[in-house]
Amino acid sequence: NAGVTQTPKFQVLKTGQSMTLQCAQDMNHEYMSWYRQDPGMGLRLIHYSVGAGITDQGEVPNGYNVSRSTTEDFPLRLLSAAPSQTSVYFCASSPRTSGRVEQYFGPGTRLTVT
Amino acid sequence: LAKTTQPISMDSYEGQEVNITCSHNNIATNDYITWYQQFPSQGPRFIIQGYKTKVTNEVASLFIPADRKSSTLSLPRVSLSDTAVYYCLVGDTHQGSSNTGKLIFGQGTTLQVKP
Numbered sequence: 001n002a003g004v005t006q007t008p009k010f011q012v013l014k015t016g017q018s019m020t021l022q023c024a025q026d027m028n029h030e031y032m033s034w035y036r037q038d039p040g041m042g043l044r045l046i047h048y049s050v051g052a053g054i055t056d057q058g059e060v061p062n063g064y065n066v067s068r069s070t071t072e073d074f075p076l077r078l079l080s081a082a083p084s085q086t087s088v089y090f091c092a093s094s095p096r097t098s099g100r101v102e103q104y105f106g107p108g109t110r111l112t113v114t
Numbered sequence: 115l116a117k118t119t120q121p122i123s124m125d126s127y128e129g130q131e132v133n134i135t136c137s138h139n140n141i142a143t144n145d146y147i148t149w150y151q152q153f154p155s156q157g158p159r160f161i162i163q164g165y166k167t168k169v170t171n172e173v174a175s176l177f178i179p180a181d182r183k184s185s186t187l188s189l190p191r192v193s194l195s196d197t198a199v200y201y202c203l204v205g206d207t208h209q210g211s212s213n214t215g216k217l218i219f220g221q222g223t224t225l226q227v228k229p
Contacts, residue, residue: 045216092157092158103150
């Protein structure tokens with residue numbers, strides 16, 4: 001199993017540009033999520049999904065969209081990039097089972113918005 | 115929201131036992147408590163998970179009192195390679211169910227192990 005994969009690893013955007021961060025998992029996990037981590041800070045939940053076709057907002061959803069058309073993929077779309085979105089983005093998945101929240105994280109995407 | 119509170123930082127020396135305590139007063143009945151470790155430039159890595167009393171694996175032990183409002187991660191005989199940020203995580207209770215899926219990380223504890 002490849003686990004959780006994220007592409008690209010690095011990205012530089014100009015203010016106002018849009019892009020999609022890709023996340024895929026091959027473990028047939030129901031739960032997937034996106035976090036952002038600013039330098040020296042903890043992780044903040046952006047969006048999450050408890051299954052295909054179901055998504056919901058986390059702590060900091062503004063400026064981001066998600067969709068979950070398949071179990072494997074959970075892309076994160078930046079609508080109009082802003083310098084405040086400069087961060088490292090982590091995708092995670094979990095085999096949710098009644099409260100068990102063990103998550104497997106991808107390697108991250110480092111995004112810089114100029 | 116189920117919030118967790120941890121010390122911002124801790125220092126230790128190689129070979130010592132380290133205990134990091136996390137407070138989670140609003141933990142839901144069905145919620146598990148999970149601890150993660152994060153090294154710089156990497157995603158968090160699962161360490162241990164428990165529901166009540168004590169759980170032990172090859173890496174750490176997790177102590178949870180009967181009221182489950184706190185938990186303590188115990189790292190035996192730490193080494194320099196244990197220098198990392200440690201996060202405590204429980205499910206969100208805001209909507210009254212652990213199955214809502216909103217899993218919030220706290221700010222984490224930065225552990226510095228010195229030689």
